[in-house]
Amino acid sequence: xxxxxxxxxxxxxxxxxxxxxxxxxxxxxxxxxxxxxxxxxxxxxxxxxxxxxxxxxxxxxxxxxxxxxxxxxxxxxxxxxxxxxxxxxx
Amino acid sequence: xxxxxxxxxxxxxxxxxxxxxxxxxxxxxxxxxxxxxxxxxxxxxxxxxxxxxxxxxxxxxxxxxxxxxxxxxxxxxxxxxxxxxxxxxxxxxxxxxxxxxxxxxxxxxxxxxxxxxxxxxxxxxxxxxxxxxxxxxxxxxxxxx
Numbered sequence: 297x298x299x300x301x302x303x304x305x306x307x308x309x310x311x312x313x314x315x316x317x318x319x320x321x322x323x324x325x326x327x328x329x330x331x332x333x334x335x336x337x338x339x340x341x342x343x344x345x346x347x348x349x350x351x352x353x354x355x356x357x358x359x360x361x362x363x364x365x366x367x368x369x370x371x372x373x374x375x376x377x378x379x380x381x382x383x384x385x386x
Numbered sequence: 387x388x389x390x391x392x393x394x395x396x397x398x399x400x401x402x403x404x405x406x407x408x409x410x411x412x413x414x415x416x417x418x419x420x421x422x423x424x425x426x427x428x429x430x431x432x433x434x435x436x437x438x439x440x441x442x443x444x445x446x447x448x449x450x451x452x453x454x455x456x457x458x459x460x461x462x463x464x465x466x467x468x469x470x471x472x473x474x475x476x477x478x479x480x481x482x483x484x485x486x487x488x489x490x491x492x493x494x495x496x497x498x499x500x501x502x503x504x505x506x507x508x509x510x511x512x513x514x515x516x517x518x519x520x521x522x523x524x525x526x527x528x529x530x531x
Binding site: 334339357362 | 392524
């Protein structure tokens with residue numbers, strides 16, 4: 297891995313059209329400014345990982361039965377309705 | 387076309403149900419071809435990998451439980467699925483169903499977008515951080531979100 301030391305307001309250029317600047321440093325937090333073409337997607341790594349992880353979890357749960365959504369929405373139908381004064385509907 | 391599905395066994399699907407994902411899904415980048423099926427339980431759909439029977443996802447139309455959902459994604463995600471007209475874009479959220487089924491959640495941060503004319507799809511990442519990976523469907527549908 298290439299490691300570069302930069303101070304506030306100093307920049308790094310990647311390729312022809314990506315520019316990263318150090319906007320601010322406070323304690324252990326660094327604020328970065330990123331200039332890149334719209335075709336370059338920039339995400340926080342944890343967002344990316346959270347979606348991967350949720351996909352893996354979602355793929356595992358398909359081995360279980362798929363519930364019908366309505367069973368949770370009709371009062372009393374699920375047996376653990378949150379309504380305290382649920383009315384009997386004809 | 388006859389395909390094998392994780393949930394419903396062997397199934398005959400129409401070519402119109404086959405969707406190509408040039409980039410796969412996050413964490414499943416090597417799988418590119420899926421069949422979009424109606425689940426037996428409304429309002430869910432199944433996205434079944436054609437290449438790997440054990441990989442299937444449950445999908446929901448996010449507007450069913452969050453009518454206020456707004457798709458905010460990078461333009462080039464739409465370009466990857468052929469820049470469809472707005473009417474041709476289908477939007478889904480991947481559903482996770484834990485053992486306590488009432489706690490089922492939908493991933494609104496990583497919506498699945500499909501161009502139904504071109505039969506191309508991809509998973510996008512919302513540019514708006516209010517949409518998270520775990521929205522509790524039952525609670526939010528009841529207006530308690």
